[in-house]
Amino acid sequence: MRLKLLLISIVLLAAILRLYRLANAPPSLYWDEASIGYNAYSIAQTLRDEHGEFLPLTRFIAFGDYKPPGYIYAAALSVKLFGPTEFVVRLPSAAAGTLLVLVSFYLARMLTGNAKLGLVTAALLAVSPWALQFSRGAFEANLATLFSSAGLYFFVRTIRTKTLASGISSAVFFALSLYTFNSHRVFVPAVIGALGLIYFREIWRSRGQWLVFLLALLLLLAPLIPHLLSREGQLRFYEVTWLNDLAPIELSNSRTAVDGNTWWSGLIHNRRIIFSQEFLKHYTDHFRAEFLFFSGDVNPRLSIQTVGEMYWLDLPLLLIGVFILVKKRRRAALVLLAWVVLSPVPAATARETPHALRILHILPSLQIVAAFGLLTFWKLDSFKKIRLLLVPIYGLFIIMYLHDYYVHYPKFYSSDWQYGYKEMVGFVSSLQDKYDHISVTDTLGRPYIYLLFYQKYPPEKYWANRQVRRDWYGFWYVDGFDKYTFGGPLPPGRSLIVSGPQPIPGNWQLLKSVTDPQGNTVFQISEKD
Numbered sequence: 403m404r405l406k407l408l409l410i411s412i413v414l415l416a417a418i419l420r421l422y423r424l425a426n427a428p429p430s431l432y433w434d435e436a437s438i439g440y441n442a443y444s445i446a447q448t449l450r451d452e453h454g455e456f457l458p459l460t461r462f463i464a465f466g467d468y469k470p471p472g473y474i475y476a477a478a479l480s481v482k483l484f485g486p487t488e489f490v491v492r493l494p495s496a497a498a499g500t501l502l503v504l505v506s507f508y509l510a511r512m513l514t515g516n517a518k519l520g521l522v523t524a525a526l527l528a529v530s531p532w533a534l535q536f537s538r539g540a541f542e543a544n545l546a547t548l549f550s551s552a553g554l555y556f557f558v559r560t561i562r563t564k565t566l567a568s569g570i571s572s573a574v575f576f577a578l579s580l581y582t583f584n585s586h587r588v589f590v591p592a593v594i595g596a597l598g599l600i601y602f603r604e605i606w607r608s609r610g611q612w613l614v615f616l617l618a619l620l621l622l623l624a625p626l627i628p629h630l631l632s633r634e635g636q637l638r639f640y641e642v643t644w645l646n647d648l649a650p651i652e653l654s655n656s657r658t659a660v661d662g663n664t665w666w667s668g669l670i671h672n673r674r675i676i677f678s679q680e681f682l683k684h685y686t687d688h689f690r691a692e693f694l695f696f697s698g699d700v701n702p703r704l705s706i707q708t709v710g711e712m713y714w715l716d717l718p719l720l721l722i723g724v725f726i727l728v729k730k731r732r733r734a735a736l737v738l739l740a741w742v743v744l745s746p747v748p749a750a751t752a753r754e755t756p757h758a759l760r761i762l763h764i765l766p767s768l769q770i771v772a773a774f775g776l777l778t779f780w781k782l783d784s785f786k787k788i789r790l791l792l793v794p795i796y797g798l799f800i801i802m803y804l805h806d807y808y809v810h811y812p813k814f815y816s817s818d819w820q821y822g823y824k825e826m827v828g829f830v831s832s833l834q835d836k837y838d839h840i841s842v843t844d845t846l847g848r849p850y851i852y853l854l855f856y857q858k859y860p861p862e863k864y865w866a867n868r869q870v871r872r873d874w875y876g877f878w879y880v881d882g883f884d885k886y887t888f889g890g891p892l893p894p895g896r897s898l899i900v901s902g903p904q905p906i907p908g909n910w911q912l913l914k915s916v917t918d919p920q921g922n923t924v925f926q927i928s929e930k931d
Contacts, residue, residue, distance in 0.1 A: 416528035425489040439491040442477035460629035466877035472582025499537025506766035522773035546583035569615040577622035585748040596740035685750035699758040702815040723775030822924030823852040838895030
């Protein structure tokens with residue numbers, strides 16, 4: 403009974419931390435959230451996406467970035483129930499983050515047989531800056547991490563209980579993660595392969611049951627495989643990867659030429675060696691102390707900049723946990739090792755590293771390791787006085803993080819969340835009937851998606867009057883719809899003009915300035931006869 407009460411308390415705390423002021427902290431929807439929101443609204447209203455495609459199964463075209471469908475369908479359900487708002491668009495991620503805390507308890511307990519360790523894991527994840535950051539925005543990776551963690555739980559449960567239902571559940575959750583975030587399309591197959599090696603004997607003894615698992619997984623992924631092999635399915639990978647850069651090849655050629663193009667220089671300066679070195683650099687970036695414990699991801703949308711992805715107090719706990727796991731040499735240690743080691747592999751092929759979003763699936767493995775460390779430290783009599791300070795010190799770190807998150811972060815990093823669009827759309831919408839034409843600057847991103855989302859613009863009407871073009875890479879650009887245009891010359895007639903912070907011409911009459919929390923001008927709304 404006490405165990406259940408503690409677990410319920412931890413999950414409730416996780417829910418509060420993820421739901422409190424969800425609509426306005428972060429301070430605005432960034433454009434991917436707005437895209438998810440409008441596509442979810444379109445699906446909820448018409449069963450078609452913003453481009454008019456009926457129930458896309460493997461991807462949503464969106465901006466031409468071909469978003470995985472998992473999160474959009476989850477958001478479509480919440481939009482159908484509650485309507486399109488910032489809170490509702492972010493709700494699936496907040497719910498996923500809360501459920502991940504619950505799953506982490508059961509996963510840690512299943513791996514180790516230790517319920518107390520499961521509780522500590524859940525508690526550490528509930529207050530983790532990494533988990534909180536991505537549970538409070540409409541991040542596909544957060545929902546995918548819930549799915550992959552649940553898949554891992556049911557995989558280990560199948561090993562323990564040998565039940566067919568657990569094996570099929572594992573296949574379903576692993577498949578869902580591949581339909582939800584791109585990085586999981588590399589990570590999950592790698593983890594399944596590692597689990598197959600770790601538990602080979604058990605799997606071989608029940609090979610008929612595991613054949614059902616494999617067939618179920620392949621059946622569920624059958625629609626996705628052709629998409630992954632297509633040009634549009636690989637577009638996002640080629641957009642972010644360094645593997646198609648020519649610099650390593652040019653470096654190899656230049657060094658070989660300096661050495662006189664000898665046979666041995668071709669070995670020493672082989673391009674494959676240079677590519678391997680580049681991969682290792684990007685891979686190890688994700689284990690840098692500055693990233694993990696002190697300042698976090700350099701992208702302000704992925705970190706509040708004043709705290710690492712974990713609290714620095716987690717560092718000694720992780721080190722103790724690693725020592726204990728290696729010393730005990732349990733297979734749980736092998737599972738956690740494989741989980742941690744394989745997590746950065748998809749992200750290591752991208753130009754921007756370290757990247758907190760692309761390795762989010764490393765959670766909650768680090769919390770399980772830290773929980774080992776915390777429980778071990780707590781049992782040491784020689785640190786009895788120090789351990790009594792651990793809880794208040796950890797609590798102080800949490801309070802400092804939450805203060806920065808709710809007070810300073812929205813003020814100093816609002817532009818990274820495209821702050822100002824909601825205010826601009828609200829003002830423009832109240833005046834739009836008075837003007838023949840409305841021109842909106844596109845220098846701050848993709849204004850069309852904010853107009854569609856905040857106006858709850860009917861999808862059928864949008865399909866009928868939009869002006870769009872597609873570039874060679876497959877990206878879609880909206881030049882206008884209805885009386886709105888984005889860039890280009892002003893047509894004759896009475897116009898409402900939304901411009902950036904630059905000075906406006908003398909023949910324009912300024913009606914309103916939209917400012918950010920620091921008082922900087924984001925948009926100027928003017929009229930011209």
